[in-house]
Amino acid sequence: MxxxxxxxxxxxxxxxxxxxxxxxxxxxxxxxxxxxxxxxxxxxxxxxxxxxxxxxxxxxxxxxxxxxxxxxxxxxxxxxxxxxxxxxxxxxxxxxxxxxxxxxxxxxxxxxxxxxxxxxxxxxxxxxxxxxxxxxxxxxxxxxxxxxxxxxxxxxxxxxxxxxxxxxxxxxxxxxxxxxxxxxxxxxxxxxxxxxxxxxxxxxxxxxxxxxxxxxxxxxxxxxxxxxxxxxxxxxxxxxxxxNPEAALQRAGHGQYVETPDGQVYHTHLCGRPLPPKRRCTLGRETALQKCAWREDGWLYLENGTVVPDIEVPGLGGAVRAEKPVRSEYSFDGGKLPDDFQWLRTPRPERIFNLTERPGHLRLIGRESIGSWFEQALVARRQEHHSFRAETVVEFAPDTYQQVAGLTHYYNRHKFHAVVVTLHEKLGRCVTIFSCDGDYPHGRMSFPAEAGVAIPADGRVQLSMEIRENDLQFFWQTEGKGAWQPIGPVLDAGVVSDEGGRGEHGSFTGAFAGVFAFDTSGRAKTADFDWFNYEEL
The missing domain is CATH 2.115.10.20 (Glycosyl hydrolase domain; family 43)
Structure with missing residues (x-):
């Protein structure tokens, strides 16, 4: 199937x-x-x-x-x-x-x-x-x-x-x-x-x-x-x-017809899988495939006899589904960005990241702010599960609060949450949270952890987040010292969705988990990420 x-x-x-x-x-x-x-x-x-x-x-x-x-x-x-x-x-x-x-x-x-x-x-x-x-x-x-x-x-x-x-x-x-x-x-x-x-x-x-x-x-x-x-x-x-609001695959539309060599017929379409209670599709619009049949009237119909798409449909026969790993680990070795990752807008990636200046690390070059439409150092992979955990480790030595690097659950400049390493005048180097819950058109951030938590002035910092359907919790730890510490309250992960903020026709992409850095002082401070893990929960 x-x-x-x-x-x-x-x-x-x-x-x-x-x-x-x-x-x-x-x-x-x-x-x-x-x-x-x-x-x-x-x-x-x-x-x-x-x-x-x-x-x-x-x-x-x-x-x-x-x-x-x-x-x-x-x-x-x-x-x-x-x-x-x-x-x-x-x-x-x-x-x-x-x-x-x-x-x-x-x-x-x-x-x-x-x-x-x-x-x-x-x-x-x-x-x-x-x-x-x-x-x-x-x-x-x-x-x-x-x-x-x-x-x-x-x-x-x-x-x-x-x-x-x-x-x-x-x-x-x-x-x-x-x-x-x-x-x-x-x-x-x-x-x-x-x-x-x-x-x-x-x-x-x-x-x-x-x-x-x-x-x-x-x-x-x-x-x-x-x-x-x-x-x-x-x-x-x-x-x-x-x-059919109870159907598992909602928002079904926009696809194309295809025939197999032996004359079987299928049709692709996009779909969404909303989470209750607000019917927000945190995975964005996904791709599905339906089995079809030609009838004597010369028209194409779904093989199930309705217009409503199915979760499971007959395949070609003989195929064995390869189960994807529950956990994906990325080491940033080999000088090439892993295939799962993308960045935003620019055709000049050398301006925002590289994997050669420090082999085995993803080096982000701090440019414009998170949410910039021009040159933003953000590298991320798609969220593919309603519940997942993402982890990374960063080496970053900011000398001003205008320099920030961290881990983000990101949709666009109006819809994101991030746990970050930055500098605070009283705390010194610290971990805190940036959050934007769909505020359009201004994109104003809130700071759910306020000034944050003071951390040692140097050393690697591990950052993680757990998304369980509509809930997000951030964590941090200094590498090799203690256990994961939660930071800030549980946040609304469901806002990082098509329907978050402006509603179902306000945006059309999907949620990503990734790393970012910015330096609004213009000094292009770098942040080095050694690895990134993504795990279905």
Missing amino acids: IRNPILPGFNPDPSICRVGDDYYIATSTFEWYPGVQIHHSRDLVNWKLVRRPLERASQLDMRGNPDSCGVWAPCLSYADGQFWLVYTDVKRFDGNFKDAHNYIVTSPTIEGEWSEPVYVNSSGFDPSLFHDEDGRKWFVNMQWNHRTESYGGSPKSPAFDGILLQEWDPQTKALKGPIKNIFAGSPLGLVEGPHLFRKNGWYYLTTAEGGTGYDHAVTMARSRNIDGPYELHPNRHLITSKD
Whole structure:
């Protein structure tokens, strides 16, 4: 059986692509660098991260991008002997505009170096490239309307002004021909995330609708002509949990169709697993996979006979699920950042960290404050479990309170908790807590441990945190001296979630556990981290 979510933790907007017996899923990374996660599987059960292809400034530079901007909804496909990756870099979040720029990169292999980007358009986000049977290529994306009235889309959600179609010329590397608005969406509204495929003389279009919160859905339509008109699925939606609040997988929507070599059919979708009592998805939007079936009416349906996604679905047969280790230990050896880790926005990681100046250590270079949109030394891995423990050890000798290094449970600049080593005028070197519980738009911090606890002036300090669903407790100890000491009160870990602070449509990423340093004096004080452990509880 395939057990959902197949990609736990922050892995939204899954685009799936099969080449022979190999399956690849590309997911959104938003402001986290490098851009786009690509996982690989041969059995649909076990998945491994194999590439983050957007790794150079010429491909992606997100310095200055607001929270939850950056890479939205990539589309991965294979044609003409190469992989094609279409992606958006969104430069604005609040207000009437999005400033969404769409690009294409290619590579003969997933693991190899990807090409320089080709700019396509900026009319809206969630772009997709469809390779038709006759060799023509078609580019689709939602159209963003900055006004309050809609002509091509839904009056209910006028900014989401329908799905645009235009031909892509691979020779000139440009769009050509007329631009057509081919699909206004269903009455649910907020139409986005388009993907096209062709079967038995029909063009099928799946879109995401309802917003990416609890009304989310995969909507399906079809037409004999690629430019429409498109008729809606008899159920309107192929996948949704919007009318089933007790379903284990909530917020189900935004995915893509795939066929196996022997004709079995599946559909990816994003989902969330909310925690009671506030229904906050602390793991963000995750990737799931559903078994589907074609019926005599020529429409695709979930194999379970409903529109509600299942936790377990039939797989290809013969696969053995490889259980992931309960504990992951990272030593920072080998001069390369472990694959699980990312950083924020900048294509110049050498400015914020290195693993060579002190071999076996992750050296963070203190730059701008925690929450900066430009140059922030924060390196972290995804939270993949509702309850976990993270530990690290740091060598850090601050000479001003403007120099800080520590361990953080992080979502964005408005939603984080951190246990830190810094300097206090009366206490000297100390351990304390920074916390931001969703205060928007100001991002004001509180200090739950007040000035903190005095610690020796030198020596390594171990920091840890335990998250048990909605509760977080920080701990510290000087290495080799005594036991772990709790610091501060139990904090609200649930605020570090999509729904924390502004609510379910206020942000779209997920929770991370990681280390950070900043030096707002501008002297670039460094902090050395010897190891980092993450353990499911």
